[in-house]
Amino acid sequence: MSASLLYLLLRQILQMLSQLARDGGAKDVEILVLRHQMAVLRRQVHRPDLQPADRVVLAVLSQLLPRPRWSAFFVTPATLLRWHRELVARRWTYPHARPGRPPVNAQVRDLVLRLAAENPTWGHRRIQGELLGLGYPVAASTVWKILNHARVDPAPRRSGPTWQEFLTAQARTMLACDFFTVDTVFLKRIYVLFFVEIATRQVHIAGVTAHPTGAWVAQQARNLLINLDQRAAGLRFLLRDRDTKFTAAFDAVFTAEGIGVIKTPPQAPRANSFAERWVGTVRRECTDRMLIVGERHLAAILADYTAH
Template sequence: MIFCRLLSCLLLVGRSTAAKNAEILALRHEVAVLRRQVQRPRLSWADRAVLTALAKHLPPVLRRHRLVTPSTLLIWHRRLVRWKWRQTAIRSGRPPLPQETVALIQRLGTENPTWGYVRNQGELRRLGNRVAAATIRRVLLRSGLPPAPQRASQQTWRTFLHTQAHTLLACDFMHVDTVFLKRLYVFFVMEIATRRVHVLSVTAHPTGAWITQPARNLLMDLDDRAGRFRFLIRDRDSKFTATFNAVFAGNGTTLIPTPPQNPRSNAFAERWIRTARTECTDRLLITGERHLRTVLDQYAEHYNAGRAHRGLDLRAPDDDPNVIPLPATTVRRRQVLGGLLNEYHPTPPRPPYRSQETPSSAA
């Protein structure tokens, strides 16, 4: 900026006095116009330095009518003095909590909505953190978490799904258009905890009676495990009649209708529909009900036993989570649906071949 100002001064030397006076008058008028529009301009430190240096060469009368007056220059000087002699403020009181402790308090408050401040204090002490209950209250309120009674009453649908996943079933309908432009409907049920899918029935004319009998068959197939499921999530379709509700009510299962126009309330079933379409039905030409039932039976078997799931630590629903497979020397591929899907299974290494010793060699 200094170089540009010096260069402009050198250029002004060659100009006539009349031109300079005309430019000064034009600049004064422009400044007057801008002052009517801008109440308080913002100046940088470079602008302040240039105006301070040029103000020394102006007559005292002209200094009072500038954008920067002598009083403003004195204010800038006092600010510089304060900035030079300022000291870092020393905060009084207790030192702040470490970020790890704050994150742990927020985690305990979020994951345990029924825990009060003293209960969180006791849990933190067991984990080796001595924090006062008032501090825990302040941290939780700052994070937007109300006291325990309010947090317990504000249970969201997502929290309900996570806490009750092992007792939840979800059902829904899926439609597939055949090669002859005929629409078929598929009724399926999913176990939320294990993501296991049961394809119950396929038809072109869905009715209330059509889904009632497959519901009875499902409870018979579940046998002893049927008593574990306390809730069934379904939408508000008219095909879910009172007879269908009575089948699960006899098993002690409570039916929970999803809110209107809220597919996220049945997110697990909706996700399976998208997965089945992406991996299976959208890549095949379906000819009829029998063909679709065969395809979906094979895909459900692959989904339950041969497909890794993100929500299950990259395991299949039928995999034993306590078994760690040993490394295999040979990996074999099994094609599903004519090569549309692939499953890979390890083959354990064969034991080394031992030749049988003859009696004469042993002797």
């Protein structure tokens, strides 16, 4: 079609529409405008975003418009019928009660938490009994659930120490010991006996030797307690592994001072984790970076490293 012919056709259509508007057919023109706009939107929007209220309006209007005229809708007839069925079903569907127990009254929940906060020694059964006396018939399991959801211990131990406080207090009284080895530049193996105060992570190099015997290890333990002096009185436990170099004489040095000896399970280095972790640290940061000549050299290096 040539441009001149298209221009003439468009001119005639506009003249017809203007004549129709002058004859009182403005509503028909408006319908044509709306239909054309809808055709444009259909080309641009693949799937319109309809709100629930839009679906209700279109479903109701579909019942007022004859079925042959449903082409005016931008959705299929099957969609309109489905929306109408859902509208009818919602009209005649009555709300049902939620299954299970009814929710706990907010006033009762606040009262349970208040009683627990003001009476730390009360357990969930004691609180349930007090609620019954106040006229609130609540089951003990409900009180337990309220306290548990609020991260409050339902048992009457809330006034005691927390796990962190308990472990911190125990750490102040514990001492750990172990051996680690260093190979010199002349391929001579040297044994290092060390102790770690778990509370402060302070490390004590007890001795360095190439031939650790039971008597030597026991003597290093005596020297450690002498150096600790008054601080040794606060120790209660010594944690060690089952190395044969830790003899009965070694244990007797500590038990004589009231320090109990705790042996780790067999082949369980993680049970003495503080000592094992320090072994890894001193090797990565010190001994693996240097060539060790002998015992005196190693003792001097470890003294400087622990002081640092």
